[in-house]
Amino acid sequence: MRQLSENILDITMNSVRAGASLISVILTEDPPMLTITIADNGCGMTAEFLEKVVDPFCTTRTTRKVGLGIPFFKMEAEQTGGSFSIESTPNVGTTVTASFDQSSIDALPLGDMPETVMTLISSGPDRDFLFLHARPQEEIRLDTRELRGQLGDLPLDTPEVLLWVRDYLREQYGENDPDRSVPNQS
Amino acid sequence: MKSLAELSAIRDRMKGQVGSRSHDLTGTKIVVGMATCGIAAGARPVLNAFVELTAASGKTDVTVSQTGCIGICQYEPVVEVLEPGKEKVTYVKMTADKAKRVFDEHIVGGKVVTEYTIGSNAK
Numbered sequence: 001m002r003q004l005s006e007n008i009l010d011i012t013m014n015s016v017r018a019g020a021s022l023i024s025v026i027l028t029e030d031p032p033m034l035t036i037t038i039a040d041n042g043c044g045m046t047a048e049f050l051e052k053v054v055d056p057f058c059t060t061r062t063t064r065k066v067g068l069g070i071p072f073f074k075m076e077a078e079q080t081g082g083s084f085s086i087e088s089t090p091n092v093g094t095t096v097t098a099s100f101d102q103s104s105i106d107a108l109p110l111g112d113m114p115e116t117v118m119t120l121i122s123s124g125p126d127r128d129f130l131f132l133h134a135r136p137q138e139e140i141r142l143d144t145r146e147l148r149g150q151l152g153d154l155p156l157d158t159p160e161v162l163l164w165v166r167d168y169l170r171e172q173y174g175e176n177d178p179d180r181s182v183p184n185q186s
Numbered sequence: 187m188k189s190l191a192e193l194s195a196i197r198d199r200m201k202g203q204v205g206s207r208s209h210d211l212t213g214t215k216i217v218v219g220m221a222t223c224g225i226a227a228g229a230r231p232v233l234n235a236f237v238e239l240t241a242a243s244g245k246t247d248v249t250v251s252q253t254g255c256i257g258i259c260q261y262e263p264v265v266e267v268l269e270p271g272k273e274k275v276t277y278v279k280m281t282a283d284k285a286k287r288v289f290d291e292h293i294v295g296g297k298v299v300t301e302y303t304i305g306s307n308a309k
Contacts, residue, residue, distance in 0.1 A: 001226050010225045017254065069222040112230075119220070119230050122237065123252050150193035159241035159250065160196050166234075168188040 001072060003111025004036070004100070009119055010069045011038055011096055016123045018042025018094065025117070027110075027133040032103035033082070034110070039095040045088040053086060073098055080104035114169035117142060118162045125155035131169075140172045213247035214293055215268040216240075220252040223259035228281065232263045235282035239289040248293060261304060267292060276304045 020042035074084040077098040088094040133140040261278035
């Protein structure tokens with residue numbers, strides 16, 4: 001992964017696959033620390049599975065025997081001197097928390113959060129997301145439950161709506177913001 | 187400033203087209219692999235490009251969706267194009283630029299971009 005926002009997308013996709021109807025992605029900046037919390041009301045995990053989940057050789061995928069999403073995220077947090085934790089209750093949900101010291105030379109840039117949020121919403125029209133990024137000077141927020149009233153019958157994952165979400169968030173991040181980076185394609 | 191009210195305008199504009207885009211079996215489906223392997227290889231800008239192209243084309247019979255890992259991680263980002271009555275086409279090592287060509291030539295023009303398919307890239 002080249003951006004933290006790609007890790008956030010990857011970890012949040014676990015919540016999508018867990019069948020969650022509501023997923024919160026919350027970023028809190030308390031310089032130099034950035035704390036990322038991803039919480040869902042999906043199927044959760046047993047204590048036994050939870051113990052193994054940071055092991056790369058533990059995965060739910062059936063096509064291969066390795067799963068690197070959570071191990072990557074944990075490694076990236078810990079190599080900055082930050083921390084990682086995961087809590088889960090079957091049939092209640094899962095919460096993943098990771099903190100990053102952004103002053104560390106090993107810290108990845110956050111990257112393009114608007115594109116991550118847009119991609120998450122494109123995973124299906126019936127799921128709701130709360131995105132919150134608390135920064136020292138301002139708070140960036142999007143709650144898909146608030147969009148539904150305006151949309152009526154129009155599905156949340158309609159391309160025109162997804163682009164609106166992306167551009168709305170980009171605007172909140174501000175054009176002149178030095179933290180805002182353009183996605184690095186290669 | 188973008189406002190929530192703009193969403194009502196989008197809704198009004200899309201009125202009457204909604205049904206055709208959501209669950210129409212006659213439409214084209216663009217499916218982007220969005221597991222760890224896909225994301226690490228750059229699937230997010232590829233999906234973003236297809237969403238932009240679909241909206242800009244005004245084609246309401248095209249949907250963009252996601253899938254997990256299909257087991258060919260070395261070829262990610264992988265994009266599958268499914269059209270009713272036709273064989274599935276699997277594009278590999280995709281980028282936003284390649285997405286533009288696939289959209290123009292295949293989705294709109296009906297001609298598979300053979301050089302980007304897994305058949306032309308498999309070793």
